[in-house]
Amino acid sequence: xxxxxxxxxxxxxxxxxxxxxxxxxxxxxxxxxxxxxxxxxxxxxxxxxxxxxxxxxxxxxxxxxxxxxxxxxxxxxxxxxxxxxxxxxxxxxxxxxxxxxxxxxxxxxxxxxxxxxxxxxxxxxxxxxxxxxxxxxxxxxxxxxxxxxxxxxxxxxxxxxxxxxxxxxxxxxxxxxxxxxxxxxxxxxxxxxxxxxxxxxxxxxxxxxxxxxxxxxxxxxxxxxxxxxxxxxxxxxxxxxxxxxxxxxxxxxxxxxxxxxxxxxxxxxxxxxxxxxxxxxxxxxxxxxxxxxxxxxxxxxxxxxxxxxxxxxxxxxxxxxxxxxxxxxxxxxxxxxxxxxxxxxxxxxxxxxxxxxxxxxxxxxxxxxxxxxxxxxxxxxxxxxxxxxxxxxxxxxxxxxxxxxxxxxxxxxxxxxxxxxxxxxxxxxxxxxxxxxxxxxxxxxxxxxxxxxxxxxxxxxxxxxxxxxxxxxxxxxxxxxxxxxxxxxxxxxxxxxxxxxxxxxxxxxxxxxxxxxxxxxxxxxxxxxxxxxxxxxxxxxxxxxxxxxxxxxxxxxxxxxxxxxxxxxxxxxxxxxxxxxxxxxxxxxxxxxxxxxxxxxxxxxxxxxxxxxxxxxxxxxxxxxxxxxxxxxxxxxxxxxxxxxxxxxxxxxxxxxxxxxxxxxxxxxxxxxxxxxxxxxxxxxxxxxxxxxxxxxxxxxxxxxxxxxxxxxxxxxxxxxxxxxxxxxxxxxxxxxxxxxxxxxxxxxxxxxxxxxxxxxxxxxxxxxxxxxxxxxxxxxxxxxxxxxxxxxxxxxxxxxxxxxxxxxxxxxxxxxxxxxxxxxxxxxxxxxxx
RNA sequence: GCCGGAGUGGCGGAAUCGGCAGACGCGUCGGUCUCAAACACCGAUGGAGCGUAAGCUUCAUGAGGGUUCGAAUCCCUCCUCCGGCACCA
Numbered sequence: 001x002x003x004x005x006x007x008x009x010x011x012x013x014x015x016x017x018x019x020x021x022x023x024x025x026x027x028x029x030x031x032x033x034x035x036x037x038x039x040x041x042x043x044x045x046x047x048x049x050x051x052x053x054x055x056x057x058x059x060x061x062x063x064x065x066x067x068x069x070x071x072x073x074x075x076x077x078x079x080x081x082x083x084x085x086x087x088x089x090x091x092x093x094x095x096x097x098x099x100x101x102x103x104x105x106x107x108x109x110x111x112x113x114x115x116x117x118x119x120x121x122x123x124x125x126x127x128x129x130x131x132x133x134x135x136x137x138x139x140x141x142x143x144x145x146x147x148x149x150x151x152x153x154x155x156x157x158x159x160x161x162x163x164x165x166x167x168x169x170x171x172x173x174x175x176x177x178x179x180x181x182x183x184x185x186x187x188x189x190x191x192x193x194x195x196x197x198x199x200x201x202x203x204x205x206x207x208x209x210x211x212x213x214x215x216x217x218x219x220x221x222x223x224x225x226x227x228x229x230x231x232x233x234x235x236x237x238x239x240x241x242x243x244x245x246x247x248x249x250x251x252x253x254x255x256x257x258x259x260x261x262x263x264x265x266x267x268x269x270x271x272x273x274x275x276x277x278x279x280x281x282x283x284x285x286x287x288x289x290x291x292x293x294x295x296x297x298x299x300x301x302x303x304x305x306x307x308x309x310x311x312x313x314x315x316x317x318x319x320x321x322x323x324x325x326x327x328x329x330x331x332x333x334x335x336x337x338x339x340x341x342x343x344x345x346x347x348x349x350x351x352x353x354x355x356x357x358x359x360x361x362x363x364x365x366x367x368x369x370x371x372x373x374x375x376x377x378x379x380x381x382x383x384x385x386x387x388x389x390x391x392x393x394x395x396x397x398x399x400x401x402x403x404x405x406x407x408x409x410x411x412x413x414x415x416x417x418x419x420x421x422x423x424x425x426x427x428x429x430x431x432x433x434x435x436x437x438x439x440x441x442x443x444x445x446x447x448x449x450x451x452x453x454x455x456x457x458x459x460x461x462x463x464x465x466x467x468x469x470x471x472x473x474x475x476x477x478x479x480x481x482x483x484x485x486x487x488x489x490x491x492x493x494x495x496x497x498x499x500x501x502x503x504x505x506x507x508x509x510x511x512x513x514x515x516x517x518x519x520x521x522x523x524x525x526x527x528x529x530x531x532x533x534x535x536x537x538x539x540x541x542x543x544x545x546x547x548x549x550x551x552x553x554x555x556x557x558x559x560x561x562x563x564x565x566x567x568x569x570x571x572x573x574x575x576x577x578x579x580x581x582x583x584x585x586x587x588x589x590x591x592x593x594x595x596x597x598x599x600x601x602x603x604x605x606x607x608x609x610x611x612x613x614x615x616x617x618x619x620x621x622x623x624x625x626x627x628x629x630x631x632x633x634x635x636x637x638x639x640x641x642x643x644x645x646x647x648x649x650x651x652x653x654x655x656x657x658x659x660x661x662x663x664x665x666x667x668x669x670x671x672x673x674x675x676x677x678x679x680x681x682x683x684x685x686x687x688x689x690x691x692x693x694x695x696x697x698x699x700x701x702x703x704x705x706x707x708x709x710x711x712x713x714x715x716x717x718x719x720x721x722x723x724x725x726x727x728x729x730x731x732x733x734x735x736x737x738x739x740x741x742x743x744x745x746x747x748x749x750x751x752x753x754x755x756x757x758x759x760x761x762x763x764x765x766x767x768x769x770x771x772x773x774x775x776x777x778x779x780x781x782x783x784x785x786x787x788x789x790x791x792x793x794x795x796x797x798x799x800x801x802x803x804x805x806x807x808x809x810x811x812x813x814x815x816x817x818x819x820x821x822x823x824x825x826x827x828x829x830x831x832x833x834x835x
Numbered sequence: 836g837c838c839g840g841a842g843u844g845g846c847g848g849a850a851u852c853g854g855c856a857g858a859c860g861c862g863u864c865g866g867u868c869u870c871a872a873a874c875a876c877c878g879a880u881g882g883a884g885c886g887u888a889a890g891c892u893u894c895a896u897g898a899g900g901g902u903u904c905g906a907a908u909c910c911c912u913c914c915u916c917c918g919g920c921a922c923c924a
Contacts, residue, residue: 632917
């Protein structure tokens, strides 16, 4: 079927210049750079806005995911700039880390050289994006001018008692004699990535930060705008639990009691055995001689497992009796002591009282090993089971078989039993957290050396601030001998004690790279300051960050670490605010076409360069923002990129300077002009709201609708009218944050003053956007049967009268009056027929 | 396993303070232009059924149940996929 109509206007228009972004995109980027249009100035009187996106690891090549992550905040930063703010949008590189070291080992390239080359390549790739990055503030964390201050901050923490040394297990390859990172441990048998030898756990004394000092404060999100899922993840990660610590005396001579943590002290009468983590220090003390061989074998096997395996609630329970007993402080009964891998050394006290009747894991354990089950709480009215079944907790449960507490509501008994334990010195109220302190030692070369020296006399001492940075030596050997390159560097190792000037040995561990990324946002404020980590005046000007964007995969590590750092630095008197950013937004992850995370080893990495060369930067930017909700991401699929390119091409042709040849506009009417102006103002309102809500996909679809409306107006003969010209100008301004190059080029051609990115954002006028009529759906029993076209001010009863008068509605009512009429003003009318 | 997120046409997605399911785009089909093709432009396009037609009916938002005048949206049970789980960053 065809209407046979053709676009006669197009046929008579002069042949337009082809849409070819390569003719102008580079030109404008060169000009913007020369004019420093994107440099944020500290002395700009306009209100500051600090927009930050997570800096990348310089892995070698920018992939399409980097574009996806950066273009979103770039759009918002550009909008804020057009709305009159002094916007800072910096970029840098998180350049310490494992991949550089792996490259050094496998390809014999020095990490510093590999990293520098990658940064250079990626910076050039970033620049083709046309983002408003302020490159004059670039930060590179592996540069001594940066890690000097990373070390300085560690020293401040050390002196304040926030850094301490304690044992921590590492994965160890017994053949290569080297500590392995998680990603270097492969397969379910957990073998070394290089030699295939099964890894073992090894305890090393390492540096920790007392992050748990801040657990409670980190649970407080008041005053900051974080996505709900991130708040939930962080809250659950910190995992605050209230309960009691209870001491169970053991029967061994002189051994200290076993301290347990429980959230349900009210079930104490039901504790019929105890379970220690295999790593618990009392295991060696309490194990009987006849059980020792079994216990040691079990401990060894548990230490080979990952925590994820150990926390699984679906696995068959395992454990061994250690041949010792403790005493239940309430019942004074002897209870056997077991060890089992489901009790973790790092949570609570590393020991539990097992109440099999009322805890599912303990129940499964008791069933398997035929341990006694005693019911001590029951639903208010309920009977206790006699068949040894597990019963769920209920809100109204009361204590049973619990001495003087029998019959008391469980909720009250928690307090009462805890009080009695406190009175008798056997226990106390306690809060525990799932979160642990932060282990910051890494047995690696490519990181910031921990600025500590060890003196035989004075122990661990911070390297004096005026001797920072502790430079990473470059003349090191990366042969996989196992030992860290730093440990073999005799000259570097030897230092002096700042207290006695005697000989001292350097710490050879380096800092976790998450330390580097916990303060980089501060360095951007004064990136070239050689006297201080940051200039307090400039930090006061820019901080806190107004908008921080990055992947949700950082939800519980980086995004907790940088909050912790801010609070710790505040308590050292170095900052006067509590949170690093006011607002956080997450983009989703762009997966490979195979629905897997993009990685070089999978070979599914999508590079942007070829696409940019073919379509231009603007098309790639707009396409990435159009493919779906920004916070969702998804697998890469380039189908549809032509559609976006066509859209920008339509804008290209539509927004060329209008040629009217002095003749009056051919077919215009006041009504058509009003309709175009209305569409333009609806677009201003919706596009702005969508940008600010990070709904870039719907913003672009609304820009397409406006473009289509302008094309219809052109075909109707409105070219040459003020309304038409204003609409086209507005379209370019609204599109500028997404497609900065083509809008700049068109703006210039239309005679606009340079630069479009310095123009004021269009102002929405509600009156111009107002509609004359609305269409109201009429439902019968929830199904659409009729539509009414009314003016917005039609009275409600008039609308209902019209709805009931409709022939179609009447047909469904069968002549009877309706049972009910539901009228949601401005939305719909639903008529419920009589039965 | 635990924590968080997501499942809607052939495809990406739109519509979530419960109110017209499928905006916008891709693809496909038909047409205009062309010697022809490509590009571009115009039109149609969820499935099934009825009707010459305008149109009408009905089904449909991962599966099953529930609440409601009304459910993609709220509740319950389940399935699949993605992210995180403390040494990848």
